[in-house]
Amino acid sequence: MINSPGQHICLDDLLSRQTSDQHPFELLSSLCEGAIAVDADCRIIWMSPKYRQLINIPEDKELIGTPIEELLPTTQLPRVLKSGKPTFVDLMQINRRWCVVTRMPLKDHDGTVMGAIGFIFYTELESLGPLFDKFARLKRQLEQQKLIRPSRYAxxxxxxxxxxxxxxxxxxxxxxxxxxxxxxxxxxxxxxxxxxxxxxxxxxxxxxxxxxxxxxxxxxxxxxxxxxxxxxxxxxxxxxxxxxxxxxxxxxxxxxxxxxxxxxxxxxxxxxxxxxxxxxxxxxxxxxxxxxxxxxxxxxxxxxxxxxxxxxxxxxxxxxxxxxxxxxPLRDRKEDIPLLCQHMLESIQKQAQIPALELTDSARQWLYQYSWPGNVRELHNRLERGCVMAEGSAIEPEDLGAFDDLPTSETCITSFSPQLRAPSLSLSEIRLRTDKIALEQALEKTGGNKSKTAKLLGISRATLYERLKKCQANK
Incomplete structure (x- = not known):
């Protein structure tokens, strides 16, 4: 059954309805244009025949146990699985065809996420034309009655x-x-x-x-x-x-x-x-x-x-x-960043119809220490990027592009230290020495303060200590 108010499907109840000649998921897939289900490890546990036809998979090809992202690299089911929250009425392109899809977590009676299922409800968007037209008419009506304010701010x-x-x-x-x-x-x-x-x-x-x-x-x-x-x-x-x-x-x-x-x-x-x-x-x-x-x-x-x-x-x-x-500028009112992030994330997630995402502590630290040359507009753009790039239920600094401007290994080899230009160095050795140089520069800039160093690098203190320990061990 679908729990009120439609937040997830109860897997135990669904399995209890299994008959000898019909898989329980087929009870649901018969109502749509195709469906696919994954387990808690994001591996395929079932796919409807219609879904196979849509993605051109032969009927005799075994898919059970295949990681979903190997078959569908752009799928959002892993995000639903990690967040435990559904996404309703989203658009997804499958084999160059735009489809209207809904994704829902599968949970047991205790609320533990056991898997996720995705439904395709429409493969011909032209059939939704009357619905889109009706929505547009209602919106124009509301605007004329001044019940809503389009693109205006107070x-x-x-x-x-x-x-x-x-x-x-x-x-x-x-x-x-x-x-x-x-x-x-x-x-x-x-x-x-x-x-x-x-x-x-x-x-x-x-x-x-x-x-x-x-x-x-x-x-x-x-x-x-x-x-x-x-x-x-x-x-x-x-x-x-x-x-x-x-x-x-x-x-x-x-x-x-x-x-x-x-x-x-x-x-x-x-x-x-x-x-x-x-x-x-x-x-x-x-x-x-x-x-x-x-x-x-x-x-x-x-x-x-x-x-x-x-x-x-x-x-x-x-x-x-x-x-x-x-x-x-935003750098002169950084105390507003948490409130701005909360407001922007809610807006972005509502508009994009994606599950709610939070910022990790290290992401918040990086947002606070960043100089914000693009001000509030840049903050919105980075949060939007974070919502797209995040793979779990939280946004990490790298999802925000925190490390985009860091020097590459090649830059470090040519600019930071003559020692890194040795032709005999392996890639792992280059990375280790690059980390060491970055850590030394950050520690020097913060006067050896570990907390400030972690904030400057956009990492947690635990990660900082781990990297320092690794550099010490490989002196």
Missing amino acids: LDDLIGQSSVVQQLKRQARRAALLDTTVLLLGETGTGKELLAQGIHHASPRNGGPFVGINMAALPESLVEAELFGAAPGAYTGIEKGGRKGKVQLANGGTLFLDEIAEMPLAMQAKLLRVLQEREVEALGSNSLEQVDVRVIAATSKNLKQLVDEGEFRADLYYRLNVLPIRLA
């Missing part, structure tokens, strides 16, 4: 309990009350667009549109039409009624100009008119259009320096720099 979505984040939220709330231009300053990946949307939603303009545009992603030839619109006949291929620009689309709401430093000088004068006169002139038009728009600009560059170098208009800079708000 200030409460800014995750963190550090004093830096709390001060940032206070500044943003005060800025939201004033209907004036805001300039967001901060490194790439610090969350400037999230904060801009939060300010918009906390302002009296929250009933109006929020329109964002990344100036760095726009070719210079398209900037004017994209920002300020184009009149009918302004260029070949334009719509009969002309084209509205982002400024006109944001009328009554907020215009977010990301990477404002990348705006061409010629367009900066037109933006200045929007800010000062609240009017815009479309490309190819001789008339001015009144607009009611609040501008929030953002940059990761030093605008004042660009002004001094003649790369940015001074009058526009001072018009933008009315309410400057600086976002701190």
